[in-house]
Amino acid sequence: MVQETPIISFKNVNKVYDNGTVGLKDINFDIPRGQFLVVVGLSGAGKSTLLRTINRMHEITSGEIRVEDEAIDRYKGRSLRFLRRKIGMIFQNFNLVKRSSVERNVLSGRVSYYPTWKSLLGLFSAPDKQKAVQALQRVSLAEKLYARADELSGGQQQRVAIARTLMQNPKIILADEPIASLDPLTTKTVMDILKRLNQEDGITVIVNLHSVTLAREYADRIVGLRAGEVVYDEPIAAVTATDLNRVYQEV
Numbered sequence: 310m311v312q313e314t315p316i317i318s319f320k321n322v323n324k325v326y327d328n329g330t331v332g333l334k335d336i337n338f339d340i341p342r343g344q345f346l347v348v349v350g351l352s353g354a355g356k357s358t359l360l361r362t363i364n365r366m367h368e369i370t371s372g373e374i375r376v377e378d379e380a381i382d383r384y385k386g387r388s389l390r391f392l393r394r395k396i397g398m399i400f401q402n403f404n405l406v407k408r409s410s411v412e413r414n415v416l417s418g419r420v421s422y423y424p425t426w427k428s429l430l431g432l433f434s435a436p437d438k439q440k441a442v443q444a445l446q447r448v449s450l451a452e453k454l455y456a457r458a459d460e461l462s463g464g465q466q467q468r469v470a471i472a473r474t475l476m477q478n479p480k481i482i483l484a485d486e487p488i489a490s491l492d493p494l495t496t497k498t499v500m501d502i503l504k505r506l507n508q509e510d511g512i513t514v515i516v517n518l519h520s521v522t523l524a525r526e527y528a529d530r531i532v533g534l535r536a537g538e539v540v541y542d543e544p545i546a547a548v549t550a551t552d553l554n555r556v557y558q559e560v
């Protein structure tokens with residue numbers, strides 16, 4: 310059987326912060342296209358660091374990361390912009406412009422397709438405005454198009470953030486603790502949306518979570534980090550609660 314090239318590949322990746330803290334230690338694994346991967350681990354285990362190396366928000370110290378079979382380490386300018394265009398990112402605190410409308414926030418996911426002056430003036434095309442409506446429909450928030458972002462609940466703001474990433478036509482979505490500030494019901498709504506985008510659009514989704522219960526509910530595969538190292542990596546069918554405890558043992 311011909312194996313498809315992984316969409317993301319970590320090869321001997323190390324990250325040491327300027328102050329000497331080890332963020333990642335000899336990371337080696339591949340992520341197949343279309344996988345829903347959940348990364349778990351204690352606070353400080355390196356989950357955010359790992360996620361942020363994929364779109365070069367954090368630089369690695371050594372090793373290589375490949376996205377769609379290209380080493381991304383040397384990307385700059387246009388190639389870096391193109392990389393970031395195909396990778397959507399969702400944050401714990403939503404990162405919306407709170408005093409702007411939902412429409413404007415969603416359209417901002419499209420800025421890399423415009424010259425800076427046009428995006429600053431909010432000169433988005435009619436097709437992109439239509440696309441924003443469609444993106445909001447995907448997260449069941451079309452009726453909030455003209456609301457101000459800060460009028461929305463946390464869960465709704467996170468859904469706007471997801472709609473914003475859809476404007477990029479992402480191949481990959483990175484979600485860094487996307488439900489950490491949400492209640493259980495809203496958590497389910499947000500996780501269900503991510504799962505649907507994964508299943509219906511084939512978007513590769515990588516989510517950092519603290520909750521092992523949620524990880525088991527949504528993941529195709531769970532990777533556990535401890536002190537910057539992969540200490541667990543199993544497809545969901547092989548995951549057992551006892552095994553997962555390993556991830557949470559103190560070093």
Ligand SMILES: Nc1ncnc2c1ncn2[C@@H]1O[C@H](COP(=O)(O)OP(=O)(O)OP(=O)(O)O)[C@@H](O)[C@H]1O
Pocket residue numbers: 326327328330331332350351352353354355356357358359
């Ligand atoms: N900018 C930085 N400078 C120095 N050390 C950092 C920096 N960012 C993170 N670290 C350290 O790197 C390690 C990994 O941090 P990281 O934020 O990736 O962990 P995490 O698993 O995402 O934690 P959390 O669940 O609390 O977000 C920690 O020891 C952290 O203190």
